Amino acid sequence: MTIRILGPNLINQIAAGEVVERPASAVKELVENSIDADARRIDIVVTDGGRVALSVADDGHGMDAGDLALAVQRHATSKLPGDDLENIHTLGFRGEALPSIGSVARLTVTSRTADADSAWKINVEGGAVSGPEPAAHPPGTRVEVRDLFYATPARLKFLKAPQTERNHVVDAVRRLAMAHPGIAFSLSEGERQILKLPPAQGDLLSARLDRLDAIMGNDFGANALPIEAAREGIKLTGHIGLPTLNRGNAQMQFLFVNGRPVRDKLLQGAVRAAYRDFLAHDRHPLLALFLEIPPQAVDVNSHPAKTEVRFRDPGLVRGLIVGALKHALAEAGHRASTTVGSAALGAMRPADMPRTGFLPRQPAGSGVPPSMAGNTALAGNTALAETAHGFHRPLDQADHGSHVTTPSAPEAAYQADDDGHYPLGAARAQLHETYIVAQTDEGIVIVDQHAAHERLVYEDMKKALAGGGIQRQALLIPEVVELDEAAAERILARTQELTELGLAVEAFGTGAVVVRETPALLGEIDAAGLIRDLADDLAEYDTTLSLESRLADVCSTMACHGSVRAGRRLNAPEMNALLRQMEATPHSGQCNHGRPTYVELRLADIERLFGRR
Amino acid sequence: MKITIERGQLLKVLTHVQSVVERRNTIPILSNVKFEAPDGQLSLNATDMDIEIVETVDADVAAPGSTTAPAHTMFDIVRKLPEGAQIELDCTGDDGQLTLTSGRSRFSLTCLPTEDFPVMADGDMPHSFSVSAGDLRTLIDRTRFAISTEETRYYLNGIYLHESERDGVAVLRAVATDGHRLASVELPLPDGAAGMPGVIVPRKTVAELRKLIDETESETGVQVALSDTKIRFTFDGAVLSSKLIDGTFPDYDRVIPAGNDKSMVVDCRTFADAVDRVSAISSEKSRAVKLAVSKGNLVLSANSPENDSATEELPIGYESSDIEIGFNSRYLLDITQQIDGESATFMMADAASPTLVQDPEDTSALYVLMPMRV
Helix, strand or coil: CCCCCHHHHHHHHEEEHHHCHHHHHHHHHHHHHHHHCCCCCEEEEEEEEHHEEEEEEEEECCCCCHHHHHCCCCCCCCCCCCCCCCCCCCCCCCCCCHHHHHHHHHEEEEEECCCCEEEEEEECCCCEEEEEECCCCCCEEEEEEEEECCCCCCHCCCCCCHHHHHHHHHHHHHHHHCCCCCEEEEEEEEEEEEEEEECCCCHHHHHHHHHHHHHHCHHHHCCEEEEEECCCCCCEEEECCCCEEEEEEECCEEEEECCCCCCCCHHHHHHHHHHCCCCCCCECCCCCEEECCCCHEECCCCCCCCCCECCCCCHHHHHHHHHHHEEEEHHCCCCHHHHHHHHHHHHHCCCCCCCCCCCCCCEEEEEECHHHCCCCCHHHHHHHHHHHHHHHHHCCHHHHHHCEEECCHHHHHHHHHHCCCCCCEEEEEECCCCEEECCCCCCEEEEHHHHHHHHHHHHHHHHHHHHHCCCCCEEEEEEEEEECCHHHHHHHHHHHHHHCCCEEEEEECEEEEEEEEEEECCCCCCCHHHHHHHHHHHHHCCCCHHHHHHHHHHHHHHHCCCCCCCCCCCCHHHHHHEEEEHHHHCCCCCCCCCCCCEEEEEEEHHHCCCCCC | CEEEEEEHHHHHHHHHCCCCCCCCCCCCCHEEEEEEEEEEEEEEEECCEEEEEEEEEEEEECCEEEEEEEEEEEEHHHHHCCCCCCEEEECCCCEEEEEEEEEEEEEEEEEEEEEHHHCCCCCCEEEEEEEEEHHHHHHHHHHHHHCCCHHHHHHCCCEEEEEECCEEEEEEEEEEEEEEEEEEEEEEECCCCCCCCCCEHHHHHHHHHHHHHHCCCCCCEEEECCCCEEEECCCCCCCEEEEECCCCCCCHHCCCCCEEEEEEEEEHHHHHHHHHHCCCCCCCCCCEEEEEEEEEEEEEEHHHHHHHCEEEEEEEEEECCEEEEEHHHHHHHHHHCCCCCCCCEEEEEECCCEEEEEECCEEEEEEEEEEEEE
């Protein structure tokens, strides 16, 4: 077999295999072109999930006839002005998209520049160019792709069902739309409008939040924390969801590097590290982070489809993300997601009262929460409230049954509280010896006493652990753990950090480490297993997560045993003390597994329940 | 099979055999105990496939035979019968049931065929020797607290029994360690034990063995027979056989410090009580206490993460330079509990090296303890 140079069309088809994997990647390339052309609105139409046809139309700069002819040539682009691959400010730069698509599909590009009086059109079918010829089109560019992969039947066979391909298109458009809130996007399939995103107004952060809200669901907007951090020329902005708003998978986690949606393991690791204390390990938060990084510090040219990037200093980026996320979560303090409150509200149904009227059931009066009488403003009618109060006064706890414990002096407690502002309000009652009901300025708060106290104890223990250092038990027979060389080096590079966490390791020849001391807190442990987990962690996420989470596990078990259980009756001062502690403790809005420790019902919501609004 | 037996006698053997039977089994017959009644005797047999116990008692046998019945149920029934009751076991009927009758109580239990009951092949046991029950108890009691519970290092999940020598005298030595502390105790080598392989006796076997020893006179001899893979203890009327842990016990000799020159002598009980008191402060999981040792004086102290603290001083015999060293208080208490004499000697080197603990009057046992970094 002699060696020969492949024909240009074959070369384009091979390149297309890398760039254009499925209709979604064609859409992504075309939309990126439109964004690079400063478009204000981009309309995408797909037929049959993009398998039959797809088109992307924009109102950007447009091209003249000469440019059009060049644009469909391989490695022709307007986007690398200085011929400098290190300094890339546009989404595209390889000059591959159009010829690649043209080599595997029937491509039509129609374009008109703003100052030209007519448009030009060019056709490419399986690599054969015809045109350009004059055409009618408003300023901007419209790219139509029909019969994608008709020229490469092998690829065609691997396309999935139209439904699946459409979902990929939607996902690609969403990601790009998130990064560019100022551009209007629309995506439709036939008559059906799948996405319609008007251009978001306002400054970048609020515009972006509007856009994220539109894409990630309304819950996100209400439960998002803004992120803003910068370090060594790298700027991180974006929004992250409260831990109580979580999902079973990590699909709603987005990272954008210089406006380019990327998928990166670094993000996963950083997110896991930042949310470790708040979420069970199989729950994932929602977030979108935007990294602005000097083009020189990131290599986007590592993959033709540009979905992966390489950072010059991944540690710095990771540190920035973890730091910013932890800071934002700490700031959020005891805030729990409002979704929880509204979900609870949705579950409430008007009571199924017997037709015979409001005859109080036994025990008398227990149908009306006693605390209602405590606040005259709430009752609206002073006289009625006083009457009600009169009914309640003689009733002691036994009369209420064992389910409701009223603080002995609610008025007094609330008066005292009026001096300061307490977000969690004043405790009014304990229900089922499990839930504390408190009255706040704007509504009521229901606290799960066990979850809340467990979190408080846990935070205390973590603080004590951090302050006092972790005690280390020396091993009588040091354990030698065989690893591969790279893993051993990763472990040894972190000895300082590991010692602080109670694990003392030393090098033991090449490819092995010897464990000399282990955290006393963990008792007798499988040191070899732990070291292997750590080596995997370091390789995957660059963190010592497995050790930290084992320590946290012990703490949380101890916290669980050391906290007030459900079923314990609390008196008013105890309940109020718990509320005040929750306000003072960071992260008290959720238990260790991401479940909320309290829910808030606003007065307006309650009024709505009763049809008053 | 049809026999009559006194409740106390049956209860005693059932107590032994039922504890070998696991609470939950995937093989149903392993939940059962096998009854075999040849002439004038009843023998009970239970196994978990790793340990087998066979115990024989006198019984009034009306019709010889054998059967198997649920061990825990049988134990529960017999335990609840009044003292001194006569129990009749009858499985002569053809309904596959064992009938237990005592006074006005009558129980009918489902049996499984005797042929299905697993038999542990004894194999050849080339080494055998006799050791007094009292000595065997010492070997177990002095070491079992240090047996590891960590399953990945399975070779530490038992007591290492082997032949060794000290000062030219051959000894039988038992060693156990969990990687944090080590206990070693030895006896003069019994006749016939010379040339025996070093074996690791599993934790569960140790526990069962200990129960059997409890009911045996100290002076009675226990026959020990062993091969590379199995060990058998023969008591009066009871035989306990067990598989051994297939692994290599670490070379423990290297971790027993020889050159520790800082010698502290404490009154054992006073020291243990003080440690116990001071450790009330330290956190529940790690239980660290600090020993500040100076000439003639020891200061024990403990701190909790919540900033509580405790100190206690006690007089000691100590002549070397001052040293501060931390230990897990639970480990200290475990060791001092093993020392019968009035005083205990701590041989220390520094705060990071192993410490040797011994009873100065009985040097057959020694304990090594790794310090804690506090």
